[in-house]
Amino acid sequence: MSETASRSESGNPLVYLEHHNYYADTKIRRILRDVKTFAMVGASTAWRRPSFYAMKYLQHKGFRIVPINPGRAGGEVLGETIYGSLAEAPHKFDMVDIFRTSEEAYDITKDVIANKDDKGIKYLWMQLTVRNDPAAELAEAAGLEVVMDRCPKIEFGRLSGELSWLGVNSRIITAKTLRSPKS
Numbered sequence: 001m002s003e004t005a006s007r008s009e010s011g012n013p014l015v016y017l018e019h020h021n022y023y024a025d026t027k028i029r030r031i032l033r034d035v036k037t038f039a040m041v042g043a044s045t046a047w048r049r050p051s052f053y054a055m056k057y058l059q060h061k062g063f064r065i066v067p068i069n070p071g072r073a074g075g076e077v078l079g080e081t082i083y084g085s086l087a088e089a090p091h092k093f094d095m096v097d098i099f100r101t102s103e104e105a106y107d108i109t110k111d112v113i114a115n116k117d118d119k120g121i122k123y124l125w126m127q128l129t130v131r132n133d134p135a136a137e138l139a140e141a142a143g144l145e146v147v148m149d150r151c152p153k154i155e156f157g158r159l160s161g162e163l164s165w166l167g168v169n170s171r172i173i174t175a176k177t178l179r180s181p182k183s
Contacts, residue, residue: 015133020148028155031123031147032181035094036064038125038152039086041108042099043067045077050127051099052077054153061156062182066091086115095123097152098130105132113142127151156181 043065044051055065056078066089067077073084083089086096096112098105105126112124124139126132126148136146156162160180 015137017133017136020131020133020136020146023147023150025159028147028150029159029181031095031125031145032152032156032159033183035123037066037091037093038063038095038097038123039066039068039089039091039093039119040097040099041068041086043069043072043077043082044099045069045072045075045082054099054151057153058156061180064091066093086111086119089119092120094120095125096121097125097127099127100130102126102130102132105130106135106138109135109139112144113139116142116144123147125150125152128154 040051040055042051043055046052055067059065059078065078065080067080067082068084068086068089069082070084072082073088075082086093096108098108100108109124109132112121115121122145124136124144124146126135126146128149128151131148133148136148139146
């Protein structure tokens, strides 16, 4: 599926994975149903930051979010202790959500792979605007399922019908009450 065209400035191969251009609702729903706990790399303590309100929303929906932020390690956000790295967190995670830049995603992915067996990680999720195809290729080769350029908060709200309450086109047309992806 991928083609190596050349190398980036960092020396990583440039690849483009077409199978990450679209994700079926069934896949996103299955992942959100399977995940109970995930690490949020780049979680912020500032209430104005998207990672803060994504964490708050997802906690309210029943997910356990373990914040990872080396600059805030030892602190607390929304009742959870912040850890400096995945390895430092004394928890198992079903998923790691990368709330950092696309450029940082490759090194974070290598850390996820290094910790996947010990932490039980099955999924790697990269937030909106975060797409790193070489990182996704590396993660998939290591047996992780990858989602890029999507937000679990938005996808949860879209699939449960909550976004429709605000007039947002969720691309789901039904007269039936939608079930939560956790059901």
